[in-house]
Amino acid sequence: MSRPRLRPLLQALIASASAMAVQAPAMAQTPMNQAEVAPGGMAQGPTYADLADLALPADLVARAQVRKAAALKPEQSPGLASGKVRLYIEARTTAVLAGPDLGESIRFLADVPLDSRGKAPRLSKADVLVIGHTVAGRPGELLLSAPDAMLAYSSAAEQRLRAILTEKLSADAPPVVRGVREAMHVAGNLAGEGETQVFLATDGGRPAALSIVRRPGQPPSWGASFSEIVDQAARPPAPETLAWYRLACFLPSSLPDRANISDSPADRQAAAEDYALVTQDLGACARSRR
Numbered sequence: 001m002s003r004p005r006l007r008p009l010l011q012a013l014i015a016s017a018s019a020m021a022v023q024a025p026a027m028a029q030t031p032m033n034q035a036e037v038a039p040g041g042m043a044q045g046p047t048y049a050d051l052a053d054l055a056l057p058a059d060l061v062a063r064a065q066v067r068k069a070a071a072l073k074p075e076q077s078p079g080l081a082s083g084k085v086r087l088y089i090e091a092r093t094t095a096v097l098a099g100p101d102l103g104e105s106i107r108f109l110a111d112v113p114l115d116s117r118g119k120a121p122r123l124s125k126a127d128v129l130v131i132g133h134t135v136a137g138r139p140g141e142l143l144l145s146a147p148d149a150m151l152a153y154s155s156a157a158e159q160r161l162r163a164i165l166t167e168k169l170s171a172d173a174p175p176v177v178r179g180v181r182e183a184m185h186v187a188g189n190l191a192g193e194g195e196t197q198v199f200l201a202t203d204g205g206r207p208a209a210l211s212i213v214r215r216p217g218q219p220p221s222w223g224a225s226f227s228e229i230v231d232q233a234a235r236p237p238a239p240e241t242l243a244w245y246r247l248a249c250f251l252p253s254s255l256p257d258r259a260n261i262s263d264s265p266a267d268r269q270a271a272a273e274d275y276a277l278v279t280q281d282l283g284a285c286a287r288s289r290r
Contacts, residue, residue: 060099127153185271196274212274249285
């Protein structure tokens, strides 16, 4: 692949990519499994959390076919991760999953893994999914929501993205969870009976709570509520849903001591154990992006 000169056309995109690279370390701090790499050099098999991380902040998701791809010089690729190359890509839009009409021709920068020879992969005619934002005043130019937000196309990834976008746009979409605000356990009248309520910190102060109920002779049950009423009949969110993602990927692994306002040491211990039950049932928030 030829290396383009630093043309005026690229300057805005390169500046935008530099801004993305500054934000990248926040994502890199999250433990990630190593992704498989497709022959084209793009990460293959993204997890639900990978896709949600990319799609939720974005205002467009599209399928496209690469027409041209050219590797940028190192000085044109600030913040580039080791083992990757930054490409200037021109592509043809084949479908818009969400967002404004892009027109047929689009161009953007994307970081992809080097191939086995340490070279930029050949992507001509590759089908891809691109996730990001339009650039005001620059028709056809895109800013990806992360340097690696160009994915190898698969029907499974498209279906997952469509499900995420549908929930994102729903009127009752669960809010962004920032942590635990407070938690309290209240013991019941019978031995082994009690309830823990965990109130979550969210963007905009929208309601979000967990309720864990214990009854004698029964396994404990819990549920999540995203309304003003904390309902004992609430159920855990299904895996690979937006509610599951908000909880599994952003709740602290254990109940913070500062948030546990239960009255007695025994109640504080019960609240911590109930919270641990929730995080265990939610399971790990698997990510594969490198």
